[in-house]
Amino acid sequence: MSDSETFDIVVVGAGVIGVATAYYLQKNNPDKRILILDRLPAAGQANTAMSAAAVRNMFASSTNQLLTHTSIKCIEHIQNEIGYELLFEKTGYLWLLSDDQFNHESVQTWMKRMETSGIHYKVFNKEELKNMIPGLNVDFTNDEEAELMNLEEVSYGLFGGDCGVLDPTRLVEFYLEEFKKISDVKPRFGVDVEELLLSADPPLELPGEPYVWQNKLVTGVKTNKGVIHAETVVIATGAWANELLDPIGMNSQTKAKKRQMFVLHADEKEGLHKLLDSKGFNELNCIPFTILPSAGVYFRPQLQERGFWIGCGDKLGRAYHYKHTPSFDVAESSYYENSVYPVLSKYIPAFEGSRPVNSWGGGYNYSPDAIPFVYYENGVLVVNGASGSGIMKADAMARIADALYRGEEEAELFGGKKISSSALTIKDRDVEIESVVI
Amino acid sequence: MSDSETFDIVVVGAGVIGVATAYYLQKNNPDKRILILDRLPAAGQANTAMSAAAVRNMFASSTNQLLTHTSIKCIEHIQNEIGYELLFEKTGYLWLLSDDQFNHESVQTWMKRMETSGIHYKVFNKEELKNMIPGLNVDFTNDEEAELMNLEEVSYGLFGGDCGVLDPTRLVEFYLEEFKKISDVKPRFGVDVEELLLSADPPLELPGEPYVWQNKLVTGVKTNKGVIHAETVVIATGAWANELLDPIGMNSQTKAKKRQMFVLHADEKEGLHKLLDSKGFNELNCIPFTILPSAGVYFRPQLQERGFWIGCGDKLGRAYHYKHTPSFDVAESSYYENSVYPVLSKYIPAFEGSRPVNSWGGGYNYSPDAIPFVYYENGVLVVNGASGSGIMKADAMARIADALYRGEEEAELFGGKKISSSALTIKDRDVEIESVVI
Numbered sequence: 001m002s003d004s005e006t007f008d009i010v011v012v013g014a015g016v017i018g019v020a021t022a023y024y025l026q027k028n029n030p031d032k033r034i035l036i037l038d039r040l041p042a043a044g045q046a047n048t049a050m051s052a053a054a055v056r057n058m059f060a061s062s063t064n065q066l067l068t069h070t071s072i073k074c075i076e077h078i079q080n081e082i083g084y085e086l087l088f089e090k091t092g093y094l095w096l097l098s099d100d101q102f103n104h105e106s107v108q109t110w111m112k113r114m115e116t117s118g119i120h121y122k123v124f125n126k127e128e129l130k131n132m133i134p135g136l137n138v139d140f141t142n143d144e145e146a147e148l149m150n151l152e153e154v155s156y157g158l159f160g161g162d163c164g165v166l167d168p169t170r171l172v173e174f175y176l177e178e179f180k181k182i183s184d185v186k187p188r189f190g191v192d193v194e195e196l197l198l199s200a201d202p203p204l205e206l207p208g209e210p211y212v213w214q215n216k217l218v219t220g221v222k223t224n225k226g227v228i229h230a231e232t233v234v235i236a237t238g239a240w241a242n243e244l245l246d247p248i249g250m251n252s253q254t255k256a257k258k259r260q261m262f263v264l265h266a267d268e269k270e271g272l273h274k275l276l277d278s279k280g281f282n283e284l285n286c287i288p289f290t291i292l293p294s295a296g297v298y299f300r301p302q303l304q305e306r307g308f309w310i311g312c313g314d315k316l317g318r319a320y321h322y323k324h325t326p327s328f329d330v331a332e333s334s335y336y337e338n339s340v341y342p343v344l345s346k347y348i349p350a351f352e353g354s355r356p357v358n359s360w361g362g363g364y365n366y367s368p369d370a371i372p373f374v375y376y377e378n379g380v381l382v383v384n385g386a387s388g389s390g391i392m393k394a395d396a397m398a399r400i401a402d403a404l405y406r407g408e409e410e411a412e413l414f415g416g417k418k419i420s421s422s423a424l425t426i427k428d429r430d431v432e433i434e435s436v437v438i
Numbered sequence: 439m440s441d442s443e444t445f446d447i448v449v450v451g452a453g454v455i456g457v458a459t460a461y462y463l464q465k466n467n468p469d470k471r472i473l474i475l476d477r478l479p480a481a482g483q484a485n486t487a488m489s490a491a492a493v494r495n496m497f498a499s500s501t502n503q504l505l506t507h508t509s510i511k512c513i514e515h516i517q518n519e520i521g522y523e524l525l526f527e528k529t530g531y532l533w534l535l536s537d538d539q540f541n542h543e544s545v546q547t548w549m550k551r552m553e554t555s556g557i558h559y560k561v562f563n564k565e566e567l568k569n570m571i572p573g574l575n576v577d578f579t580n581d582e583e584a585e586l587m588n589l590e591e592v593s594y595g596l597f598g599g600d601c602g603v604l605d606p607t608r609l610v611e612f613y614l615e616e617f618k619k620i621s622d623v624k625p626r627f628g629v630d631v632e633e634l635l636l637s638a639d640p641p642l643e644l645p646g647e648p649y650v651w652q653n654k655l656v657t658g659v660k661t662n663k664g665v666i667h668a669e670t671v672v673i674a675t676g677a678w679a680n681e682l683l684d685p686i687g688m689n690s691q692t693k694a695k696k697r698q699m700f701v702l703h704a705d706e707k708e709g710l711h712k713l714l715d716s717k718g719f720n721e722l723n724c725i726p727f728t729i730l731p732s733a734g735v736y737f738r739p740q741l742q743e744r745g746f747w748i749g750c751g752d753k754l755g756r757a758y759h760y761k762h763t764p765s766f767d768v769a770e771s772s773y774y775e776n777s778v779y780p781v782l783s784k785y786i787p788a789f790e791g792s793r794p795v796n797s798w799g800g801g802y803n804y805s806p807d808a809i810p811f812v813y814y815e816n817g818v819l820v821v822n823g824a825s826g827s828g829i830m831k832a833d834a835m836a837r838i839a840d841a842l843y844r845g846e847e848e849a850e851l852f853g854g855k856k857i858s859s860s861a862l863t864i865k866d867r868d869v870e871i872e873s874v875v876i
Contacts (some may be wrong), residue, residue: 212777213733295651
């Protein structure tokens with residue numbers, strides 16, 4: 001152990017989950033020496049930065065409602081009370097739905113559950129939507145292409161005004177700066193954690209231990225810059241949790257798919273400027289984050305650049321992966337052209353002829369119930385499985401992780417609401433299955 | 439499609455689950471042309487043959503109780519009524535438990551649930567066990583090694599007499615022979631299924647399809663011997679389901695660990711012969727399949743060879759894997775020596791000095807609730823996740839798979855008991871979590 005260092009806690013991953021967790025751990029355990037590690041040159045540069053950077057409280061499960069509602073309130077607090085600019089803009093979220101979709105049991109249940117939880121939403125009908133969204137195509141009659149493409153016609157819009165978009169790297173910076181104020185351990189970047197060190201407890205110094213009859217504990221990490229020991233290792237690596245957990249036989253229960261984002265600018269296209277300036281949804285007088293009825297295609301405004309980010313919820317046909325590969329970082333132009341663009345331009349013909357000016361890819365982590373995991377086993381504190389919504393759940397997940405670390409039965413979320421610290425564990429999981437996943 | 443063949447159903451994997459499923463599908467869908475494929479030169483040679491080859495109805499979940507109870511009754515029927523020798527021997531299963539373990543809520547609940555379901559079991563106390571099992575060590579007082587090894591003392595035995603061991607390749611042969619009697623499609627061996635063919639439905643013959651806006655269906659398999667088309671592909675590849683499902687983005691929700699089996703012969707060891715001939719448990723007057731209180735070590739008798747098979751339930755420290763690698767097939771001698779043998783010889787000193795005469799490894803498939811998966815999505819009928827108990831659940835799982843295929847709401851299991859066909863699906867899962875996993 002002579003050439004290795006020792007900390008109380010090592011946090012692997014400086015994405016939004018990692019820095020938020022490090023912050024609350026340090027705040028509530030001031031004597032602990034907490035080291036943040038990330039393989040990239042700065043914080044929040046991996047999948048946090050690759051997301052659609054949007055937040056919503058419009059979930060169907062009371063669990064996700066609570067996690068996101070409190071985290072978004074915290075985001076508002078950071079921006080409005082503390083005065084730290086996160087570029088949080090309440091664009092709202094708008095689900096465009098067909099008649100069948102709107103009347104489907106799952107959507108009706110979703111709406112009822114939002115009412116029960118006091119989550120505000122509005123329903124717009126087809127005429128209202130046509131008036132509010134310039135150029136929205138709500139009629140596919142005699143459109144053989146649309147029929148071939150299985151596109152559902154827009155009949156309703158389900159809108160949540162407390163949702164919006166933000167700059168996730170600023171949120172990461174906020175937590176990191178707050179962490180640095182109260183920690184005397186400097187975060188380290190460019191450090192690749194290669195494996196978790198699983199040790200016998202107590203160690204007997206036998207060759208090849210730990211054996212099956214020994215108690216085992218994770219006691220640190222092996223990195224490309226040497227071994228670091230810690231009593232607790234926080235796994236906040238999002239989509240890549242399996243890289244570290246599988247080898248020691250811990251089951252993250254999550255797996256990842258590649259997701260892609262394409263940036264379009266309105267430029268000289270009058271129709272896209274009008275779309276961007278859709279009225280009636282929010283105080284910004286802009287188009288909300290909008291989910292189309294078919295194929296999982298969605299878009300969000302990017303007001304500073306007068307443009308849009310376009311994404312798609314990949315399902316059947318997109319492979320699951322367990323490890324990060326370079327192919328994850330790069331968007332596929334054929335995917336935009338063949339899969340995304342045809343759908344987008346059918347619903348909003350103003351997009352016709354638009355080509356991405358930028359694009360990227362990232363890893364999207366699937367949890368089986370679309371609820372995050374936060375558990376503390378074998379010296380490993382796993383904070384994972386946000387299922388594409390890490391930014392909007394990070395604050396709550398981080399507080400729960402800290403409560404688990406301190407052995408508290410309940411975690412206090414922003415605004416004073418409480419949740420059982422074990423609700424998101426594997427062993428004592430107590431959650432509602434989430435049905436509203438993008 | 440000119441140089442490819444077409445069948446109604448292709449069954450991938452001729453292990454016990456695959457052949458049983460093929461048999462019930464053929465029996466109840468006599469007009470369908472069903473092709474069984476396996477990458478090995480014969481049926482039942484992969485993980486089916488690598489298991490402990492034991493069957494038990496002693497589960498805590500009503501789901502696993504039903505699946506195993508009916509499957510074991512069918513095994514008895516095959517051997518006793520049909521007269522097909524499976525070498526099924528009712529050795530019984532014996533869990534040796536410490537005082538704390540026996541009184542733990544989970545064991546008490548397990549016993550209550552078995553009573554409710556009419557599953558017979560007996561409890562033996564320490565004195566009875568000492569008398570029945572020659573050489574069993576129930577006293578670790580002043581044994582520092584045992585303390586260092588965290589070994590719990592034996593205080594109770596929980597015994598189920600309707601459990602036993604069998605020859606799984608004979609069970610595979612039975613289903614395969616029955617299948618061949620009613621099918622005119624010859625099973626093919628040495629055929630490696632490399633990928634599932636995911637196609638647009640309907641196909642538009644566009645380059646790179648299916649796109650996200652197209653309906654998708656699995657329409658066959660690509661093998662090392664060419665493409666084979668089928669309306670339905672059955673995935674009965676056990677621990678290796680992810681190899682085929684991950685690339686098309688279907689989540690098997692299971693993952694595999696290596697398990698190992700070591701064969702010891704009694705040879706000239708008087709103590710081991712006496713152990714083998716333990717009296718009072720069963721009509722065979724032999725030691726049951728016995729699970730030791732600590733470290734997951736278990737052993738079963740092999741009467742024909744006057745020996746034992748020794749195994750261990752690997753937990754923390756044993757990696758999860760998604761693909762078959764040659765390292766899975768080979769047992770590790772250091773694992774026997776350092777992990778298994780020390781535990782075994784502490785409880786039964788007669789094993790001291792014994793060396794394996796044979797050993798092998800295989801893949802053990804973990805389902806999150808330790809209940810199998812049977813679901814039919816996108817043209818794929820997945821029959822998977824038996825979690826180390828495929829042999830004892832195969833008959834029931836196969837009948838459920840067939841009922842799902844035929845669109846029946848209920849499946850009739852051996853003896854006439856019924857279960858909802860959707861109970862083991864992902865979407866409409868309706869199961870009790872299993873707690874008694876070896």
